[in-house]
Amino acid sequence: MIPTYNISDFPSFQAIGSHFMLERFECLQRPPKLLWPHKHSFYEVMWLTSGTSTNVIDYHRVTVEPNMLFFISPGQLHLMNKAESVKGFPITFTEQFLLLNTPNRDAIKEFGFLDNSYASPSFKLDNCAVTELVPVLDLMLDEIVRPEKSSFIISNLLFVFLNRIQRLIDVDTPSARDLSNVVRYKQLKKLIEDHFEKEGQIGFYADKLNLTAHRINEICKRVTGKPLGEVIRDRILLEAKRLLVHSDQPIGQISDDLGFKDFSYFSRQFKRQTGHTPAEYRKQMCDQFQNW
Incomplete structure (x- = not known):
C-alpha cells in the first residue's frame, strides 16, 4: 500500500493548517517513519538553492540542481534520495488554499506546469528569472513567520508567484500551449x-x-x-x-x-x-x- 501524506504530516510553525507550508529544506521536519515512495494530497513546488537531488516521479528520474524548480502534483508517485547538502524551499499548498481569494474555480487549471504529465516536471531558472521570483518568495517568507500570519496575504502572494512561473515558462517555450x-x-x-x-x-x-x-x-x-x-x-x-x-x-x-x-x-x-x-x-x- 502506497501511503499518501498531507501537509499536516510535516509539522512546521511556517504552515497554515493543512493547506500551506513554506519551509527551508534544512529545517523541514518529516514524519518519523516517512515511507518512500509515497504520494502527496497537495501540490509542491521545490526550489533548490544548493546541492542536487535525484527524484523519481511516476517512474521518471529527474536530477534537480540549484535554481531549478521541481513540480509535484497530488497523487503522483514520488521517490527522492537523501542529499544532506540540499538547501532551498519546498512550497506546498492545496488547491483549496490557492483558490481562497478568487471566484474563478478553474484558475488552477491555467497553471500548466503544475500538471507535469505532459511537460517536464522541472524548470531551470536563469538569473533574470531568479530576480523576478525572489522578491515574491521573500514576501511569503516574511509573512509566514509572523505569529499572526494572514492566509489572505499568503494566498494572494502564492497566486502571484505561480503566475510569474507560468509567464517565465511561456516565454521560454512560446509554442507550449494556448x-x-x-x-x-x-x-x-x-x-x-x-x-x-x-x-x-x-x-x-x-x-x-x-x-x-x-x-x-x-x-x-x-x-x-x-x-x-x-x-x-x-x-x-x-x-x-x-x-x-x-x-x-x-x-x-x-x-x-x-x-x-x-x-x-x-x-x-x-x-x-x-x-x-x-x-x-x-x-x-x-x-x-x-x-x-
Whole structure:
C-alpha cells in the first residue's frame, strides 16, 4: 500500500493548517517513519538553492540542481534520495488554499506546469528569472513567520508567484500551449483519471466534454504532442507499473483489472512500451527501490 501524506504530516510553525507550508529544506521536519515512495494530497513546488537531488516521479528520474524548480502534483508517485547538502524551499499548498481569494474555480487549471504529465516536471531558472521570483518568495517568507500570519496575504502572494512561473515558462517555450487548450486538457485529464480503467474510447471523453472526437484529439496533440489514444494508454501503463511494483497482485489479475481481456496482449503491449515483460519489470524495479 502506497501511503499518501498531507501537509499536516510535516509539522512546521511556517504552515497554515493543512493547506500551506513554506519551509527551508534544512529545517523541514518529516514524519518519523516517512515511507518512500509515497504520494502527496497537495501540490509542491521545490526550489533548490544548493546541492542536487535525484527524484523519481511516476517512474521518471529527474536530477534537480540549484535554481531549478521541481513540480509535484497530488497523487503522483514520488521517490527522492537523501542529499544532506540540499538547501532551498519546498512550497506546498492545496488547491483549496490557492483558490481562497478568487471566484474563478478553474484558475488552477491555467497553471500548466503544475500538471507535469505532459511537460517536464522541472524548470531551470536563469538569473533574470531568479530576480523576478525572489522578491515574491521573500514576501511569503516574511509573512509566514509572523505569529499572526494572514492566509489572505499568503494566498494572494502564492497566486502571484505561480503566475510569474507560468509567464517565465511561456516565454521560454512560446509554442507550449494556448490557455484555453490547457484548461480543456486538464478537464480531459480528470476524466481520464476517473475512467481510464473502463473507458478507452475517444468518443466517450469527447461526449463528456461536448466536443467532437477530432477537436478533443487536436487539443490533446497541441498540449501533449500525443493523440488522445496514446495519452490514455500512457495512463494505463502508469497504473500497471504502480501495481506491478507496489502490490502483490498476480500479473494476470492486473491485466484483468486494467481491462485487458487477453493477458498475452497486455504482456506484448507492456513490453513494446517499456522493453521488458511485466514480470521482468516487477523484478527490476523492486530491486532498484530496495537499493535506494
